[in-house]
Amino acid sequence: MVLRGRRAPTTPPRLGAVRLVIAGLLVAAAVIAGFVLNAKYPGLTFASAAPIFGEWDLHVGPGTPAAVLIAFLVVAKGPELARHRFALPIAYVTAVAWTFSLAMIDGWERFVTRLTTYHEYLHEVPGITDVPAMLRTFTSRILDYQPDSWTTHTSAHPPGATLTFVALDRVGLGGGTVASIFCVLVGALAVVAVPKAIGDNAVLPFLVLFPGAVWVGASADGMFMGVAAVGIYLLTRWPLLGGVVLGWSLFLSYGLVLLVPLALVAVWQRGELGVTGRRIALAVAGAAAVVGAFAALGFWWYEGYELVKVRYYQGVGTPRPYWYWVWANLAALVLVIGPAGVSGLRKDKWIIAAGLAILAADLSGLSKAETERIWLPFAIWLLAGTAKLDHKKRWLIAQAVTALAVNHLILTEW
Template identity: 75%
Template sequence: MRLVIAGSLLAEAVVVGFLVNASDPHVLYAAAAPLFGNWQPHVGPGTPAAVLIAFLVVAKGPELARHRFALPIAYAAATAFTLSLALVDGWDRFVTRLTTDDEYLHEVPGVTDVPAMLRGFAARIPDFQPDSWTTHVSGHPPGALLTFVGLDRIGLGGGAAASLFCVLAGSLVVVAIPKAIGDNAVLPFLVLFPGAVWVGASADGMFMGIAAVGIYLLTRWPLLGGIVLGWCLFLSYGLVLLAPLALVAVWRKEDLVRRIGLAAVGVLAVVVAFAVAGFWWFEGYELVQVRYYQGIADTRPYWYWVWANLAALVLVIGPAGIKGLGRDKWVLAAAVAILAADLSGLSKAETERIWLPFAVWLLVGTAKLDRRWLTAQALTALAVNHLVLTNW
């Protein structure tokens, strides 16, 4: 039944999106609504590799999950699958996705004084100023920009390095999530995660991997996990919604208070460090809401996106993700985060990449599914990537 409901929701979102776009293309600002991209069937140099990797994972995935070196093999497979999907659109497109006028790398050359940048970061968030940040830099705390500045400073500047870094960081979910939940059976489903279409290459893919590592670390070393999740707060304001997943990670009856306390100390250490450096998270959050409604978000209608976002999520987690939804604590925590983001009105379109850090945890429920569902996941990823020219 849930698959029928999900399929119906997706079909309705596509039809309504088509009709709205036919009437006025400057309402949804998403030509392939509910996805941000354009309907454009195509193949590319990554097609043969993507098909081959999908076939091998479907054929050998369950055995892979029991292999002695399951985690490194899965990480390599996830990286290869994500890269091959990205290269369906061609190398040139892959290496320029983070270099456009709206993206992070556009601002990297101008950051010659990091302390000064942090002190003046908030003032440059609102639009229509001579020195306003680009769309993506203004929409995130300074940690995201600092990441790419850091890569540049160590000699890994440019679009190719940035895009590859996002893929490598994003693929860490195939290691972090099985370790966090204590079950490798989910591995092949994480490798063939349809959301990989938007990991290669978007900064949100990188956020997804780092957030998953932070959640895993909370289950073992709460202080260290808190520090990583504190850093996540400065990658994206929306990652504050990792809180339900973080609570699940630290939940232990025998020492719950101590674990929460250690995690909180880790988070606060990062928040204080940024505050001392000149950036106050809450000021940035207030100003980013101003910037949000200075752009196309002011036009995109809440009445459509509040449910069409969930239709896009159907494609991100795939049929197996829908089938595996249940009462698992990790799934429920991720669902709470997603619903909060959706109802906030600050997630209108493009959630197929923005919600990656939460959506990937919905796959925890796939651990008990058989090989047929792996096939469905592979077909979903391949179909989306070959039918839609996505913006990421």
């Protein structure tokens, strides 16, 4: 029975409570098991704060008051501003501020040096003076234990990721400060692209207070999330251009090939078989043009992918136990999407598509830990269901508390 003047809850309260209890138990089990594994077999998980990649460290920083203030304002005004004429630009600016404030909890120095360590892309930038030659020889340097092996992140990704930072350097925007800021600015584009794609601005405040923003500031995967989300949105309007952007995404991370289910949802928007067929053809043509360009320059995506699988097990892929991470990854995902994301899970095409991508990544064995950043391009779409939640302010508080708790209790690697 629906009471006069009140809308029936979109999700039965009991079902929502069950979901949250299961999610909470999953996180608790992953944390406890991580403690036990790290105590008994030091170094086995390569994640001191498993299932999150980082170290337990209760701390505050200059970003703490700013993050709390932004969270308060979004909770108070977010649902109302989602209906504002300028809702999208307001949301984008606020998301950037939220991400920066979370990053500043760990301090400015840590923020600007995260992408400059030995294992990161920027370490290789000074040595890349001939891009065509780099592309021709890229695969020959993927495997480890040779004099000219690429460092961890460059070897584990297609060349587009590294080339992004090379391009910034060539136009005079080199260094860790610009790289970190760039990742945040591009990553926050997802906050605009997702509601445009799904056609519902009610999701905006939840995207702004996305707990996954902890890892957007700053990781290259945050930047990947923004590029991928823009590509998916463009498929709903201009499939050829969307195909080009998603084709470029394939050369940012091998794992972004799993965007296919989301891409299919995007091109199926109009639902007419003939129209959908043409849209798919245009999208494939756009992506193929990018793949062909890289192949012509000497880099074949599939060859790189096959070599990366070998490189993965030359490093942390071997000691990290599959039996733990295959379910602990999902516990990390719970912290990325937050309680509202969990409660908002429903039979929605966008959520199902993102879920399929995550399931494939998880079962592959090539995503053991660090998925809180690696899965950002898929996780952001799981928030689509939050647009239908009742009591939005309560759920926004839960999202903010999740992000603030993670960022203050754990010194994350990204």
